[in-house]
Amino acid sequence: MSTLHTMPPLIATLRAEHVHLTRISGLMTEQLDAIESGGPVDSHVLYEIMGYMVGWADRHHHPREDLIYGRAAELDEQIADDVDSLQRQHDAMAKNALALQGLIGRWRAGNATGEEVVRAGRDYIANSNRHMQSEELLVFPRIEAVLTPADWQELELDDRLQATGDPVFGPRVDREFRNLARKLRRSARRTIERGVVAEWAGLESTLESLEILGNANRMALQATGDTLRCAVRESLEIVRATPLTAAPRCALNNVRLSGRWLGVIASIAGDTVNDLTRIRREMRRQMDTLDAL
Incomplete structure (x- = not known):
């Protein structure tokens, strides 16, 4: 036992x-x-x-x-x-x-x-x-x-x-250490305040980041769906118009559409990175402001 x-x-x-x-x-x-x-x-x-x-x-x-x-x-x-x-x-x-x-x-x-x-x-x-x-x-x-x-x-x-x-x-507190004791209390209070602000700022940043990532995901899915539907529609039109040369023409058209799709995805990714960077900078600014108080 x-x-x-x-x-x-x-x-x-x-x-x-x-x-x-x-x-x-x-x-x-x-x-x-x-x-x-x-x-x-x-x-x-x-x-x-x-x-x-x-x-x-x-x-x-x-x-x-x-x-x-x-x-x-x-x-x-x-x-x-x-x-x-x-x-x-x-x-x-x-x-x-x-x-x-x-x-x-x-x-x-x-x-x-x-x-x-x-x-x-x-x-x-x-x-x-x-x-x-x-x-x-x-x-x-x-x-x-x-x-x-x-x-x-x-x-x-x-x-x-x-x-x-x-x-x-x-x-x-001894008289000779009153300034030290006061500084310690102020430092402890600032640490607590900083922790609370950091927690709220972190939560706010997380929620906003999730929203941005969610929007980026929806935009990417939309762009992918639009590209696939366009590829199918244009391929059918090519087959009906020129059945003998449809295969190479469809392939070239798909390459063109893929390039356009990649450009859209790259733009979405760039905007997402910029937005996430902005959120991180804003959180850092809030913490720096608190540290300066």
């Missing part, structure tokens, strides 16, 4: 924090995109993001992961090397976060280029996302398999693993 798996609270907390960090990375990506495209950029929110990563993620989230990983490594030597690698990644991420925070500060002061910030920022986000994905897919399941309920109870009593108030996603 199978038993229902219950996720340990500490792992559930780490996973929830990963969701928060992913939202932070998404907002940072938006700002880096704006720098790259020459759009409006909130340089202060970029600095706040790195302040959050340095002051909370690297000082609270990663150390708690290290404690749990260390406990698992004590019980299973097979994952000890992986745990050591992850802990070294945490150290490297902390150094990179400090370096990026300093670079953003210099950029805000006019002593670094936007290209440098974009390049370093994208590298930082990519490394962070790869690290979290590895933890989510590989590390957490292995740790859950190694640690027993008694191990988890013991860990939960460790003062170093007690819940720490999140300065951005917690019940109260």
Whole structure:
């Protein structure tokens, strides 16, 4: 008889924090995109993001992961090397976060280029996302398999693993991160709005595309039927008029009619492609308009 798996609270907390960090990375990506495209950029929110990563993620989230990983490594030597690698990644991420925070500060002061910030920022986000994905897919399941309920109870009593108030996603937002929290709420709202608009625009485009394809199909069938009826009628007339030479004359006439039919079909296909392209451009324009809001 199978038993229902219950996720340990500490792992559930780490996973929830990963969701928060992913939202932070998404907002940072938006700002880096704006720098790259020459759009409006909130340089202060970029600095706040790195302040959050340095002051909370690297000082609270990663150390708690290290404690749990260390406990698992004590019980299973097979994952000890992986745990050591992850802990070294945490150290490297902390150094990179400090370096990026300093670079953003210099950029805000006019002593670094936007290209440098974009390049370093994208590298930082990519490394962070790869690290979290590895933890989510590989590390957490292995740790859950190694640690027993008694191990988890013991860990939960460790003062170093007690819940720490999140300065951005917690019940109260710290003053220094209010701009960041506001940007995150706005980004989340825009994502929801964009999803709704995209769904409606996609449905509208699909219906219009189906209508266009249906019309094209009817026109093509009509043209084909007209051509066949014309070929039969003219062939009968040729046979009645010149029965001895009817065969080659009918063949030549059919070639002529086929060429005309192909021209009509090509015209229908061209108009259909143009209409579908117009619909796709209109949908893209609607999404671009929403992104600009």
